[in-house]
Amino acid sequence: MSFLRKTWALIAKDLAVERRTRETLNVMFVFSVMVVVILNFAFELRVENVRQVAPGALWVAFAFAGVLGLNRSLAREREDGCLEGLMLAPLDRTAIFLAKAAANLFFMLGSEAIVLPLFTVLFGVNVLRADLAAVILLGTLGLAAVGTLLAAMAVQTRARDVLLPILLLPVSVPLLIAAAKATGGLLDGAGLAGVAGWLRLLGGFDALFVALSYVLFEYVVEE
């Protein structure tokens, strides 16, 4: 199908740019490490059991690094009118959204994967586990979808980079709560069955907001 081929061509384009510059991944990785280290210091001094704050710290790092990545990704489309160039083509706007969101998801997951081992070492908590991977995937998916929609708006405003966290984070509150709770539950040994409620909330949020973002994206890019 032409739609899928074109969507894939767009994803490949983002991957190619990233491969050449490694800009986004680098920035996201360094920033995540910084957040993790700082949180470690901040909590170590006051909290006896650092393990208890690990889930929250992890998702704070993911959320803020994600915002960075999303900003970079959408800002790139603004340079030289690239997004407009894509809009000139006989291409469904939804393909542009899917491709962007998929690429952003890929980069966010990539940077998260690199951070996990470091997190394990610094927080003394093993986060390299398959069940946790499921939670991370679901959580990042929602962030990538809504984040792509909101970032597409934010980069076109005067406030630029600054606006995206202000728009994205409050909207993502349910996702962040569910992700952090599920992560905590799994680390405490509850197993996937034990955190099923939070997983359902995550899944529900994802389904709802992927669909909504898919529909609304066209209104953001079309004049």
Place this chain on the structure above:
Amino acid sequence: MVALSGVDLRLAEGDFLTLFGPNGAGKTTLIRILATLMRPSAGRVLIGGLDVAECTAQVRRLIGVVSHQTFLYRDLTAEENLLLYARLYDVPEPRERVREALDRVALGPRACDPVRTLSRGMQQRVSIARAVLHDPAILLLDEPYNGLDQHAAASLTGILQEMALRGRTVLMTTHDLEQGLALSKRVGILSGGRLAHEGPTAGLTAAAFRSLYMDVVEGRAG
């Protein structure tokens, strides 16, 4: 904010119209509407007999757009950029066509260099190649000569002449009086969002046109 008002424009197949106008006259807005990037708040746009609002995808295949923005990803090579567009426009035999297009703008040897490393003039040439890659029937150009060196300008003129010879329809906007008159069959003047003048270039000297233009722009006529 009203950028254009009461613009009634008709272009026959094979026409070459250059629109002149001062900054803020609405030239870019007009091109954007024709390029399907913007929806007009009133009125209809028919391209190739198709209503732009209804048959948008088909219309997009018919048009190629050149702007002062290159629409190119700086970190990708010229070839990679063109391949992407070839795929988006369903161009058959993409690799060969891309090679051909780059040769036509004399950038074959630089095909595998990131666009970032090319000069502004070369970048614009790649952008022109991008615009004609899918062999559009209509070419829309928004102040394409802006910031071009002689080599690039010559290349652009060459392509435009070729397009005219092949019977393609061209609409170009510019505020450079010389460039436009040389190539086009018809000229128009856009001022304050209105089409103040429109007619053939035949028999129109540069001086006469200049004074007509000044009249319109300073509000004495049109």
Place this chain on the structure above:
Amino acid sequence: MITRERAGLVLAGLSGLAMLAAIYMALVYAPTERTMGALQRIFYFHVPVAMVAFVAFGVAFVASIGYLVSAERRWDGLACSAVEIGEVFASLVLLTGMLWARAAWNTWWTWDPRLTTTLVLWLIYAGYLMLRSSVEDEGRRARYSAVLAIIGFVDVPVVFMAIRWWRTIHPVVFEASGVNLEPAMLTAFMVAMVAFLLLLAALLVARAGLEALAEEVEFLRRRVQ
């Protein structure tokens, strides 16, 4: 003929009267509650304002859909008016909530799910206002705002569910409200509800009217230039 000005004046007058009635009902007519005493009376303002804030954001949601579908500016005017007023009301909810918590349980904040949801809502719509002030082009501003208002409102039930679930796992010591209402109290509450709804309507008409006027001024200014 019902002009906007006339409707606005009527609504303003009615809401003024209703507000006086509500104040009387809340402070005088309603019986004093057993456990919390006179302090409980803040309930007659806190809860109606919360519900009306929600209504305001709902109006913004519908107006935003209206704008995306029709591209008519008056829908955008209505949406942004509704969000502004809703944001003011949400601020009042948070303030009265904090006052109540402080007086009743000596703490400035309880993680009560409704109050916390209001806080998140406040943040979401603060983002809306910041987005609007950051976009110059009117068409784009209207479209972006509409998209955000839709996202925000759809998010409300999800936010509430998440916070409520989260709260049951870390139970807060104090229950926020679960007041059994006697008939007299119910009447007072209803009057307050009506008063605030009328206030919302009056403010909406006034604010949306202002927006329309501003647009006209801008249009004329451009014509003259």
